Amino acid sequence: MNRKENFVAGFVKENPVFGLYLGLCSALAISTTLDNAIGMGLCVTLILTASNMIISAIRKITPDEIRIPVYIVVIASLVSVVEMLMAAFMQELYANLGVFISLIVVNCIILGRAEAFASKNGILDSALDGIGMGLGYTFSLLLIAFVREFLATASWTITNPFNNQVILHLGLEFLEPFKISMFSTSTGSFLTFACFAALFTVLRNKPAKKEEKKEAK
Template identity: 55%
Template sequence: MNRFQNFKNGLLKDNPVFSLYLGICSTLAITTSVNNGLGMGVAVICVLIMSNVIISLVRNITPEEIRIPVYIVIIATLVKIIQMLIEAYAPALNTSLGVFIPLIVVNCIILGRAEAFASKHGVLDSALDGLGMGLGYTLAVTSMSLIREVLSTGMINLVNPFDETQVLFNIRILPDDYVISMFSSPVGAFVTFAILAALVSVYKNHAGQKVAAKEVK
């Protein structure tokens, strides 16, 4: 598989949330607003790229017996750095995401890519894999956040993460009479996730059938 194909697969075909079903806990919890989805997505992208690159660099000098603890220490250090930066420069985002920022350490996507890809490939390939998977995760959480925020509040409200008093974008999509408050609850998160995961599965099945038909011809 070439580099571009591997990068592209992380966006949809091997999307970490809707195809590989990784990182679902944080996805269900934080996707109440587009601000949360974008903020968590950017944080995960940064950690994925940096952890993949570092683990790729040290893979040949890391003893097999302690590779997992080494990966966890690297990931935990990077997450702490990201958390401190968010606390310092994006207090509004830090307040809304809360405990889920440090919990990136135990996000299955991060350790999964470290073990499955970065530990077996070079730096450039690992960086592209981290970017592709990170963008796939961001696409997943942002799409869920957008659907849930619109259905539960009737509007999209983007706030500057560096200044919570500054509204970047605010538009009403649905009248108040048509909002469905259920989508701000855990039930709404599960329903939204199930529908989007089903749509991705339908797309993958359709694409697989097209490839199979071409091979028959």
């Protein structure tokens, strides 16, 4: 696999949320609004890229027996840094995401990429992999949040996390009486997630089926 394929794999083929079912806890919990999804997604992307690079840089001096504690220390330090920065500069988003920022430490995507990719590849490859996977995660969160926010509130809002100014507000007032409040709760997030997971499975299996048909012919 070349670098470009590695980078693109995170979106559909190896999409961490809908393909590998990793990092679901935070994905289901915070995908209520587009704001949360963008904030959480970029946070994870940043931490994932940085942790991938650091772990890849120290991969040759990390003893195999204690590699998991080493990874955890690296990831936890990065998460603490990001958490404190968010508490300082983006209070609103920090309050909305709550405990899920600290829980990035145990997010399976980050530890999984460290174990599966960064510990075996060079720094540049690992960084690209981190960005690709992180953007794939962000993309999945945005998809879920896009559906959920619209069904629950009949509008989409994007705010600037630094000063809480509304950048974009797209509200469809005539749909106001028809909103389905269930989609702001966990039930709605499970339903949305399941539908997307099914859709992605269909997308992934399509090329394989075509090849099967060709072989049959």
